[in-house]
Each structure stands twice: as C-alpha cells, then as structure tokens.
Amino acid sequence: MALPLSYNVRSLYVRGRVTLLAIGGIALVVAVLIVLVAMAMGFRIALAATGSTDNAIVTQRGSTSELTSGMTRENANVLAVDARVRRDANGRPLASPEMVVVAALTRRDGPQVNVVIRGVTPQAFAVRRGVRIVEGRTFQPGLYEVIVGRKMFDRFEGMGLGRALQLQRRSWTIVGVFEANGSGFESEIWGDVDVMTPAFNRIGYQSITLTMQDPSAIRAFNDELQRNPRMQVQAIQERQYYEDQSGAVSGALLALAGFVAIVMGIGAVFGAMNTMYAIVAARTREIGTLRALGFSRIAILTAFVIESTFLAIVGGALGCVLALPANGISSAAGGANFAEVAFAFRITTLAIVAGMVLAALMGIAGGLLPASRAARVPITAALREA
Amino acid sequence: MKYFPYVLKHLRRNWIRTLSTIAGMAVCIFLICTLQTVLDAIRQTTENANPSRLITRHAVSLVFNMPLAYKPRIQALPGVKTVATSNWFGGVYRDIKDFFPSFAVEAEDYFKIYPEYNIPPDQFRDYLQDMRGALIGRDIAEKYGFKIGDVFQMESMIPPYRVGRPFEFVVRGIYQGNSAGTNLGVMFFHYKYLYESIQARKGVGNYAGAGTFNVEVTNPNQAAAVAKAIDANFENSDVQTKTESEGAFIAGFIAMTGNLVALLNGIGLAVAFTILLVTANTMSMAVRERRTEIAVLKTLGFPSTLVMSLVLIEAVALGVLGGGLGVLMAEGLVANLHKMPFMGLVLGQFPGLSVSPFVGTLTFSIAVALGIAAGLIPAVGAYRSRITDMLRQA
Numbered sequence: 182m183a184l185p186l187s188y189n190v191r192s193l194y195v196r197g198r199v200t201l202l203a204i205g206g207i208a209l210v211v212a213v214l215i216v217l218v219a220m221a222m223g224f225r226i227a228l229a230a231t232g233s234t235d236n237a238i239v240t241q242r243g244s245t246s247e248l249t250s251g252m253t254r255e256n257a258n259v260l261a262v263d264a265r266v267r268r269d270a271n272g273r274p275l276a277s278p279e280m281v282v283v284a285a286l287t288r289r290d291g292p293q294v295n296v297v298i299r300g301v302t303p304q305a306f307a308v309r310r311g312v313r314i315v316e317g318r319t320f321q322p323g324l325y326e327v328i329v330g331r332k333m334f335d336r337f338e339g340m341g342l343g344r345a346l347q348l349q350r351r352s353w354t355i356v357g358v359f360e361a362n363g364s365g366f367e368s369e370i371w372g373d374v375d376v377m378t379p380a381f382n383r384i385g386y387q388s389i390t391l392t393m394q395d396p397s398a399i400r401a402f403n404d405e406l407q408r409n410p411r412m413q414v415q416a417i418q419e420r421q422y423y424e425d426q427s428g429a430v431s432g433a434l435l436a437l438a439g440f441v442a443i444v445m446g447i448g449a450v451f452g453a454m455n456t457m458y459a460i461v462a463a464r465t466r467e468i469g470t471l472r473a474l475g476f477s478r479i480a481i482l483t484a485f486v487i488e489s490t491f492l493a494i495v496g497g498a499l500g501c502v503l504a505l506p507a508n509g510i511s512s513a514a515g516g517a518n519f520a521e522v523a524f525a526f527r528i529t530t531l532a533i534v535a536g537m538v539l540a541a542l543m544g545i546a547g548g549l550l551p552a553s554r555a556a557r558v559p560i561t562a563a564l565r566e567a
Numbered sequence: 568m569k570y571f572p573y574v575l576k577h578l579r580r581n582w583i584r585t586l587s588t589i590a591g592m593a594v595c596i597f598l599i600c601t602l603q604t605v606l607d608a609i610r611q612t613t614e615n616a617n618p619s620r621l622i623t624r625h626a627v628s629l630v631f632n633m634p635l636a637y638k639p640r641i642q643a644l645p646g647v648k649t650v651a652t653s654n655w656f657g658g659v660y661r662d663i664k665d666f667f668p669s670f671a672v673e674a675e676d677y678f679k680i681y682p683e684y685n686i687p688p689d690q691f692r693d694y695l696q697d698m699r700g701a702l703i704g705r706d707i708a709e710k711y712g713f714k715i716g717d718v719f720q721m722e723s724m725i726p727p728y729r730v731g732r733p734f735e736f737v738v739r740g741i742y743q744g745n746s747a748g749t750n751l752g753v754m755f756f757h758y759k760y761l762y763e764s765i766q767a768r769k770g771v772g773n774y775a776g777a778g779t780f781n782v783e784v785t786n787p788n789q790a791a792a793v794a795k796a797i798d799a800n801f802e803n804s805d806v807q808t809k810t811e812s813e814g815a816f817i818a819g820f821i822a823m824t825g826n827l828v829a830l831l832n833g834i835g836l837a838v839a840f841t842i843l844l845v846t847a848n849t850m851s852m853a854v855r856e857r858r859t860e861i862a863v864l865k866t867l868g869f870p871s872t873l874v875m876s877l878v879l880i881e882a883v884a885l886g887v888l889g890g891g892l893g894v895l896m897a898e899g900l901v902a903n904l905h906k907m908p909f910m911g912l913v914l915g916q917f918p919g920l921s922v923s924p925f926v927g928t929l930t931f932s933i934a935v936a937l938g939i940a941a942g943l944i945p946a947v948g949a950y951r952s953r954i955t956d957m958l959r960q961a
Contacts (some may be wrong), residue, residue: 198851199848199851199852202844202845202847202848202851203844203848205844206841206844206845206848209837209840209841209844210841212837213834213837213838217834220830241726243722244724244726245663245724248630249657249724249725249726250726251726282627282628282630282631283628283630284627284628285627285628285629285809285819288822292818292819292822293819293822294819294822294823295628295629295630295823348627349627350805350807381627381631382631441598441834441838444594444595444597444598445594445595445598445837445838445841447590447591447594448591448592448594448595448598448838448841448842448845449591449841449845450591451587451588451590451591451594451845452588452591452841452844452845452848454587455584455587455588455845455848455849455852456848458583458584458587459584459852512826513826514824515823515824519629519630521823
C-alpha cells in the first residue's frame, strides 16, 4: 500500500527552512539552463524568421554565406525570368538580386562591429513580405539613401532620420527605419543595389532571392542548377538557408547550456540530498511507526523519492519564474556574413520542458540514497530511538 | 589550533553530509574555475597583444582590400619599422569541417614582426625558395598528419580568390611557439602566389589587394601617433584606412561574438549562489543538531565568540576542502575539456587552456568566502543563543 501524497507535501512544509534552501539551489540551476536555452532558441528563431518557405535563395556554388558568394548580372537575369518564379500583378518576376558587403560601425556601448549592408531593388519588398517601413520612407532608387533595420537603428551610434552615414567617401542619408518581425534583416542597412554596387567597388551580385510558384519544387530547381554548366550556382529554401547559418552559434550555446546544467545540477543534487537526509533523520521514529503499521519498505522508499521529486519540481517551477524576466532580453551574436545579428531571448516550451525534466531528474537523483536509508530503518531501533 | 580536532570531529560526525557538501561545492567550484579560465584566455588574447604592432585595414571593413601601393607609403612614415602585407585566404582543406585559418603573407617582413612563430631556419629557407611553399603550425601538422614535403590542395571561400582551380601547396615548414599563447593552428603561404594566381585571371574582374598591413613601430609609446599618421596619410584617397593597435583589433573580433564575457560571468554568479545555498543548508543543519552541545560549551564558560568561531571555522573548512578539490579537478580536466564531444564547439578556439595561478587563487578564495558567508548566519545564531532556551528545546 502506498503512502498518501499529502503526507509528503505536509512533511516538506514542516521542515521549511532547510527545504527552502534546497529548492533555491535547484531553482537556480533550472533558471540558468532555461536562460541559456532561451538564448540559443532566440538566435535560431531570429534567423529562421529571416527566411521564408516560399523563397529560394540562389548563391554561388560551394559558398557558405552570401558574403562569400558572387554571381554575374547575366546569371541573375536568367534566373529571374525562370518560368518557375512567381510574378506580380504587373507581370514582373518576384526576384530580388542583392549585393552584400559588411561595414564596421560603432555600437552605442563602444565596440566597432561588422554590420551587413545590403543593396536591393524595390522588388525586394515584394519578395520579403515581412519587411515594412515603420518610420520615414523607403530609399529612392538612384540616390545615396539608406533605410536601417529597427534593431540596428536602436543599437548603433549616429543613427537618426535625416542623419548621414559616411561610407566609402560618400554620404548616405538615413531616410527610414524598417521592421522585419524581429528577424536578422533588422540588423542590416538597405539601399539601392545599383547605387551601392559601384560605390563599394563590387561587380555583379552576391545572391538572388526568388519567390517560387511552387515552393516544394525548390529541391528540383536546385538539382537542375547544380547540373547547369552555364552558371556556378546553387539554390536552397530561404528559411533553410538562414536556419543552417544559426547552427554554429546556437549549437555552441546549447552545448554550453548542457555542460553548465549538468555540472551545476550535480552540485544542487548534493544539496537536495543533504536536505533529504536531514528529513529522513528527523523522522526516523515516524518511519518506524509507519513500518510497524505495515507499510512496506518499497512504499517508504517510493514515498521519499516522491517527496524529493516534489521538492525539486517546486524548485524547477521557481526556476522558471526566475528565468522569465530573461524573455525578450536583446543580445547579439556573430552571424554567418561575418557580421552581427541582434536577437531577443525566447523562452520556448522546449526550454521550460528541459528545465522541468532536469529538475525532476535532480529530485530523483537526490532522493534515492536518503530514501533507501529510510527504507532500511530497522523497526525496533527506530521506535526505541529518541 | 587546539580546537582543530574538535572541528574535524564535527565534520566527521555526519560524514555523509560533509562529503556531499564538499562534493557539491567541488563540482560548482570546478565550473566557476573553468568559466574563469575561459574568460582569462579571452583577456589574455588582448593583453598579450604586442603594443608595438599595429593593424591597418580598409576603413569600411576587413572585407575590402586596400591598394598594394599603400605599403611603401606606410613604410616611408616616420616611426614605422616594418610593414607586411597579409591577406585572410579562407582556404578550405578537404571539407569545411576541417577548416583552419590560412593567411597569404609576405614572409620576409611578416615573421620579422611576429617573432613568436618559431620556424627552424633551414625550413624557413626552403619555404622562401618554393612559390607553393606553406608554413603550418604544429597543431595542424599533428591533426592532419602533415610532414615536410607533403603536397595538399585548398580552395578559398572568398570569391576573388576562387581562381577556377584549387591552390596547391607544399609543406615546407612546421612552426612551434616561442611563447605559451602562440596559435599553432594557422597556415601561412606566399602572398606572391596568391597575387599571381589572381592576376592570371584578371579578365574576370578579379583584382588583388592587401587585406591588412601589419605594421611594427620603432617605439611602442608612439604607436597611437603612428596609427593616426597612417590614416591621415590616406584621408584624401579613394580608399581610406583604419589603423588600430593589435589589442584593439583582437578586441573587435571578441566583441563580434556577442556578450560572451557578461554571459560567462552571469553563469558564474548563479553557480556561486548555488554553492552558498548548499553550504548554508549544511551549516544550519549542523548547528541545529548541536544545540545541546553549544549550550553545554557555553555553560562550561567558553565565551560566545569562541563558540561562534568554531562554527565559522567548520564552514571555512568546508570551503577550503570543496574549493581545493574543485580547483584540482579543473586543473586536471580543463586541458582535455575541448576533446569532449560537444564542448569542442565552445572551447575549440582556445587551444592549450590551463588554469592560471591567478584563476586558481581567485576561485579558491571564492570558495573560502562562500564558506564564511554560508557559516555566518548559523554562527551568529550560536553566538546569540541563550543557554536555557537551548537546553530546554533539546
């Protein structure tokens, strides 16, 4: 016969202070894990949001990022008029040929970091439907005008509508601020590709993004391009492209999260173990009584493991609450184009589940030894004691 | 000192609790020590920077090259000792997974500026005589089994350096480090080889330029002035430059990885707090168990301060043992940590990590301080307690 759960809950309540300290330890571990996972997820989500599933991005074959890609204007034109590319109401293809360079600009908090400067055509806003101007207006083709992503605008020196950015001996007027659902584009500066390409001494484009009529055909499209001897290009779904780029950074963050959680978790398990030992020791007589009443060793063992798991889950829940303020914190990390991408921490369900599972594991691990001691209490000795 | 056996006896009394507290503390201190070692490695990279070295790059960013003709113009400035052209090649050997940094450099000047690369003189001579020659660090040689004379191919990730076929190299030298912080995972080859391969395909629109000019100044105290003079020299040119100290240049790369320093410090703080909770837990249990004894000690006439100190010493002993063990663990494991399956991602860029005496002392002091902090409340409780209450409660 098993012991009622309320027995465990109440007994934790009785030994409040020691229990609280153990709960606090577990809560901290869970909080750290959740914050780190939230950071990795935030970065991944920001990059994934950059890409659309409808679009294919075409880059030079073998290149790992737009920055290390190059294609001629002729190739881009051939790609744009492909029959599989969707067209707008005016019959123009939804194709966005782009130039990408990076410039070192000064962040408000001091250091100079690289920022992506993207030359685009007006058609870019039809291809990237998530991008919209929130302040000012868009750049006028043919002029030295730029629009700046929201995250970049808020974090760098010298930003302001009407102010000018000095790059390549030219003055680029900031005429607008755009948002793009928190994605990587918000860390970029956009301007007219035909003005920027000669200004930055570039030839041709870095990439062309195409909105496909049938998004499921991107793979077949790529297979065909890979075999095409006319141009050295490859195509990949845009979302996939940006997700792949987040791999290294979010992978490193998840590895760090795993390492820290495991090591810290071991430390906190010892704390929980001490608490449970104290609880068992204080209740030796009670355990003896329970055994005398006919509760089996297994029932006692289970009861104490449950008690410690319960303690840990309370700690885990507290850890989730502690971690909550981290949601939305903005940070930045190096993206693929040798430039910085700003992102917001995202506490996802996955982060919460990982935290709670870790808490439960800590509870079980910390409770097992003390519970087995409780189960081995000899009835007569226990009753005689104290 | 005569009370020492008394403290030890107490620690042994509930040995399971003592051991698990020490173990818990040790793993946490191990973690803090590891994090601090990484932070220290980051600090070292900027601090080890040579104050007499400057890096000149294109004013917009490193992605753009500068005209080669800038070299003699920099060389001619007063206070400049040596100038070497250096280009990030971004070569990929076999697969992107086997990536290691590769630079095209003007060897005669470059290695004058960077004497920390220890190249055997005969190998260096062979290298200078072979257009396809490559100098590789010992770490690369060990990892891929390269020997002198081996031929290998690499293709660059950078569009202008993709000349239609891979570059072929011959290993002519394997260098060691003259100081502990030398990066033994870099490959160098002749700038001329890169230049001529690109020139051969001039019609395609590729052109060769200088990625950075690495400048050595005669007097490190004038480095800032020389840096200004270099940039002023090209102020009115089509391509402007940005010159900064080697330390600032490296710091820029670290800033690019995001707020790593704040992140690691934040984790460290949370870990320290966990230790505090675990140890405070133990100490408050220890004092509660011993109420009668404390009362008896006081009855016998031992002053309250002594009773308090005994509790504190016990807490400090926990800190010393846990901290010592944790630091020892870190010393044993930190060098091998990057070999663990997933840790390489985090620590791979810091080869040869080791716990410096500074970090060891720092983390050990943290452990002891946490021990004292954890013992403080129970100790004060023991100090304040009234004999009669304690005897009655027991």
